[in-house]
Amino acid sequence: MKKSIDALPLRNVVVDDPFWKRYVELVRGTVLPYQWDILNDRVEGAGPSCCIRNFRIAAGEIRGSFGGMVFQDSDVYKWIEAVAYSLCMCPDAKLEALADGAIDIICAAQQPDGYLNTYYIINGLEKRFTFLRDHHELYCLGHLIEAAVAYYRSTGKRKLLDAAIRFADCVCGIFGTGENQIPGYPGHEIIELALVKLYRLTGDKKYLRLAVFFIDRRGQEPLYFREETERYNRDFYWHDTYFRYQYYQAGKPVRAQTAAEGHAVRAVYLYSGMADVAAETNDEELLEVCCRLWDNITGKQMYITGAIGVGAHGESFTFDYDLPNDTVYGETCASIGLVFFAIRLFELTGDSKYTDVIERALYNGIISGISLNGTEFFYVNPLEADPEACEKDYGKRHVRPERQKWFDCACCPPNFARLVSSVGNYAYSQSADTFFVNLYIGGKIQADIDGAAVIFHVQTEYPWKDKVRISVEANAPVGFSLAVRIPGWCEKHCLKLNGTAARYRIHRGYAYVSRVWESGDTVELTLDMPVAIVGADPRVKENVGKAAVMRGPIVYCLEQADNGTGLHRYFIDSRTAFDSSFEPGFLGGTVVLRCRAKYLSGGGWEDGQLYRPGRSPEFEERTATWIPYYAWANRGPGEMLVWVHCRL
Amino acid sequence: MKKSIDALPLRNVVVDDPFWKRYVELVRGTVLPYQWDILNDRVEGAGPSCCIRNFRIAAGEIRGSFGGMVFQDSDVYKWIEAVAYSLCMCPDAKLEALADGAIDIICAAQQPDGYLNTYYIINGLEKRFTFLRDHHELYCLGHLIEAAVAYYRSTGKRKLLDAAIRFADCVCGIFGTGENQIPGYPGHEIIELALVKLYRLTGDKKYLRLAVFFIDRRGQEPLYFREETERYNRDFYWHDTYFRYQYYQAGKPVRAQTAAEGHAVRAVYLYSGMADVAAETNDEELLEVCCRLWDNITGKQMYITGAIGVGAHGESFTFDYDLPNDTVYGETCASIGLVFFAIRLFELTGDSKYTDVIERALYNGIISGISLNGTEFFYVNPLEADPEACEKDYGKRHVRPERQKWFDCACCPPNFARLVSSVGNYAYSQSADTFFVNLYIGGKIQADIDGAAVIFHVQTEYPWKDKVRISVEANAPVGFSLAVRIPGWCEKHCLKLNGTAARYRIHRGYAYVSRVWESGDTVELTLDMPVAIVGADPRVKENVGKAAVMRGPIVYCLEQADNGTGLHRYFIDSRTAFDSSFEPGFLGGTVVLRCRAKYLSGGGWEDGQLYRPGRSPEFEERTATWIPYYAWANRGPGEMLVWVHCRL
DSSP: OOOOOEEOOGGGEEEOSHHHHHHHHHIIIIIHHHHHHHHTTOOTTSOOOOHHHHHHHHTTSSOOOOOSOTTTHHHHHHHHHHHHHHHHHSOOHHHHHHHHHHHHHHHHTOOTTSOOOHHHHHHOGGGTTSOHHHHOHHHHHHHHHHHHHHHHHHHOOOHHHHHHHHHHHHHHHHBSSSTTOBOOOOSSOOHHHHHHHHHHHHOOHHHHHHHHHHHHHTTOSSOHHHHHHHHTTOOOTTTTSSSGGGGGTOSSOGGGOOSOOSBHHHHHHHHHHHHHHHHHHTOHHHHHHHHHHHHHHHHHSBOTTSOBOOBTTTTBOOOTTOOOSSSOOOOHHHHHHHHHHHHHHHHHHOOHHHHHHHHHIIIIIIGGGBOTTSSOBOSSOOSEEOHHHHHHOGGGTTOOSSOBSOOSSOOHHHHHHHHHTTTHHHHEEEOSSEEEEOSOOOEEEEEEETTEEEEEEEEEOTTTSSEEEEEEEESSOEEEEEEEEOOTTOSOEEEEETTEEOOOEEETTEEEEEEEEOTTOEEEEEEOOOEEEEEEOTTOGGGTTEEEEEETTEEEEEEHHHHOSOGGGEEEETTOOEEEEEETTSTTSEEEEEEEEEEEOOTTOOTTOOEEESOOOOEEEEEEEEEEGGGOSSSSSOOEESSEEEEO | OOOOOEEOOGGGEEEOSHHHHHHHHHIIIIIHHHHHHHHTTOOTTSOOOOHHHHHHHHTTSSOOOOOSOTTTHHHHHHHHHHHHHHHHHSOOHHHHHHHHHHHHHHHHTOOTTSOOOHHHHHHOGGGTTSOHHHHOHHHHHHHHHHHHHHHHHHHOOOHHHHHHHHHHHHHHHHBSSSTTOBOOOOSSOOHHHHHHHHHHHHOOHHHHHHHHHHHHHTTOSSOHHHHHHHHTTOOOTTTTSSSGGGGGTOSSOGGGOOSOOSBHHHHHHHHHHHHHHHHHHTOHHHHHHHHHHHHHHHHHSBOTTSOBOOBTTTTBOOOTTOOOSSSOOOOHHHHHHHHHHHHHHHHHHOOHHHHHHHHHIIIIIIGGGBOTTSSOBOSSOOSEEOHHHHHHOGGGTTOOSSOBSOOSSOOHHHHHHHHHTTTHHHHEEEOSSEEEEOSOOOEEEEEEETTEEEEEEEEEOTTTSSEEEEEEEESSOEEEEEEEEOOTTOSOEEEEETTEEOOOEEETTEEEEEEEEOTTOEEEEEEOOOEEEEEEOTTOGGGTTEEEEEETTEEEEEEHHHHOSOGGGEEEETTOOEEEEEETTSTTSEEEEEEEEEEEOOTTOOTTOOEEESOOOOEEEEEEEEEEGGGOSSSSSOOEESSEEEEO
16 A cells, blocks of 8 residues: 655746746735734734744743634744745745744744643643643644744754754653553644654654554543543533534544544544555555545535535534535635645545545635735635625624635634645655646646656646646656546546657546656647536535536636626526636636526515415526636625526 | 404304314313423423422522523413413313412512512512513513413403502503613513503503503613613623614614514514504504514515524524525514514504414414424424434524424413414404404304394314305394405405305405395305415525425425435426325324425436536436425424425
């Protein structure tokens, strides 16, 4: 089972295409500086983050009390991680100086024994690690490790890495089943995958052992969280929910888990760590568990946008085929975590079913999380929204019809930044003899294939156009396979090599062109992307009699700005024809779709007559205008709808 | 505007038909004894009511602390009121003795100045009337008055009436704008309509004046509730809702209110009181306000079952055309309150649009509140239910797929009992020269028309059969109009007098047969009741592309017990033909409907494939079996659905 596929070093991937370069630059030029201001409490109209301030207090620089969430430290760690990735792709001395400064502040707060968590440093170290269930110290350490590894790889600077190692070493001593050790594990996972990263960087097996420990202890009886709850007389907020300790994926051993349950972000972070541990320990059984959980999520609990975690109460999975469009939670972070899980399973299997989902989430439910101008964010990503319902229906209060400047729980914006600035890690992969093109992102990729330097030039206007051109640059002929993903949505593709039909074999959704490549060899892939009218499994109650509209990987929606109010009154049918046109100045440059549609009219209805027997409904002819889902809510609040009625 | 229509004395109406006699007997023989046991904490598996116990503690008979809701007293008052109505229709010495005993216990708790509320008697009288917003003392007094008036009218016994008068007199002195008076009003309305009842019985105008005061002070600036909240430093639970003080219908003067807002039961109780005050004071403007609020509710915020109050958060109205089927609250009490409001507007206008709604609510959203065996109750009446969603989707946690034995907040079951045992008051009305048949309930009605005793014998198997036979018995010929409601759902009716076509005029939805009647004269009304496929106004988002099935006044539903799971996969179309057959042994005796339907099949769907482009859905042919909505959930938990997909 050995993992044989890896990401390329991020600095070897230059993103340079109209679609993604805009996002990468937005993150570097706008999102990261904006978030730095947020972390320093300098944005008016956004509640104070207190994040940097907490570190200064913990370091004794200033006086004050802890502010923000108990896991507030993680916001700056994710920001540093995003900066690290961004610096790989594009050096930026000013950004690097800001990050160095942040690292100095962070390290100044570290305790002599390596402990580093501002909540307990400020509020009393004697209570540290007494509330693993909810207090997120290990979660913060996980993000610290991720930031430190990324920053070290990006800049070569060890200061944050050394701090992370000191804290990790401290934790290695404290957790375990030995005498005076804590046999617990984190309430919010992520440290598992972070420890594997640290192990991979340092080669120190104790980090891998701790990751294995956290995963295998989880959910074993007697439940650590139950004991902790009783010992310290804690409230248990989820006691009246059906998931109870499964909110933390800790109600039963992870190997006994068959369906994704509980808090969605925690779940996919855990599963990612499980996949990492499975890879490093050759644990076939654990990989099977991962695959089973993956199949459950993507086959039964995932929106067409790649959103997961339907329940607002607990930001959680609910049950199979429960996918309401207007009360969905669909946290941006959960889709990001799904991408983390997906890339790991891809690297273990080479199967496009995983990279298909990366594409689905990335182009839809993840980039929907940020405004086109880069300073406003969605935490919740609904597939249907009505401003009046958001205001007046308490069951939809979590759904916002406008992106927000920031959040009290500000996990999503920095998570978005770190994903987009490392998008090259998801777009391209390689194994000993194969170069994988997972996502069609244009640019220049330098690979080392069996000791030979090979440069790939990728030209494309994906996702708007159907052509991808990949040309090879190498000093000498070199034999390898070029594996290009044939997207699951694509029913017809054409692959040419140097202008004529290429010989290739399809394996797990990838087209493998295997040969000795010479400089100038060019592969041209055409991915037919007609507008598709998509249906949902009939077990998805909310989508019966409805359809979604996609073109290539892009999910479309109707928005009030183009179509007026009452979007639920539009009907298409399975033969509806669409016009598509690229509009460069519109919503950042996008393909807009238009079609004839029927609009259920009020004809014959008297005001005050809510119900009426027997008469067939009347329709008006209208033109429906569709925009990409990710681009909604950039023109003021209004209705939005993905799943539209479809006459059968 | 003078109110010219009245109910008949309840003892003059003997209900005797297969449908309603069962309910009346169920209330008398099962519901009322069961509820007495509940009030005395004698039902296993139902949480303690503490209601009678509180009175015993308040009377000094036993020691203990107050238990239950702050308005727990009202449960026994509603029970006594229901007993009073039941005794009118059917003497029952045992029940009367229980009620007398309850009254003794209640009266023993009354304070020397007339005050009577066990919460404050037990917890400290010095705090009484300091938390009008939430503490419901005036609400309890309202129910006390209603019970007292009903029991006096039914039995002639004054003990409870005298107690109610003493408490009402006490309150009359305390409330007002005079010096040392409280310029407030109740957080939960009902006392307004109760005070008008007391005024009508006693002729003492001070009760009417207090009702007028409560109504006209309500929502005047400075808001009493805001002042009370600040003065006593109270929490304000609704501060982050859009309705805020309109939760109590107290955010603006009642005459400025244009849409039903806030807690639904409170709203319709208030509006009923407003209609009473309008009638007694000839206040045309106030009547107009009532009519406007009525039109808003029934034209924009009412379910096809007569359920109102969609929002679980605050048991409240939300906004126009917001009528989701699976998250609806639709409290049984709210539909009962809507009936109270409706009968008052009917008595002021003689318009069938009000009695139509009484029929709609009564036969659907109200009797759905009780199990066929009479000992289990719904508080929430959904139009769509899925047991798994009720368990796992927190946004549907208020929806139960099974009726409950009792509730901590046990307003609905006694409210149901008092409505059903006074159903004769809604079925028949009279003015000086007209006898109104509002509902088709069989039995014998003794009326006094202009000094002449007239007996009406009504024979029907309504709502299952379309015939109603009304024969007149009188000692001498007597001139009057017989006005029979032609239901709004009925598109074709036939009215015969003594076997031949009757001469009549239609006025406000009633067919008036005006003549000099002789004993033996018989009117036969036929109300064509084919199965109707009913659509909703297209602004009701959830019902677009769907239809409901009705026959006569009865709304039907699909239930899992008959149709398997996945009810959302059934499709009918506007030409679907139905078989209907009366099944005497089934669900208490009911007409069952059957039709051919299409069931969206899983054909062609692979497991794990949630979304799929381009293919038309496949259908299986099935027989769909429909039962009356009110009879669902009598065969164990399962799915239920009212609005079914309808191919256009």
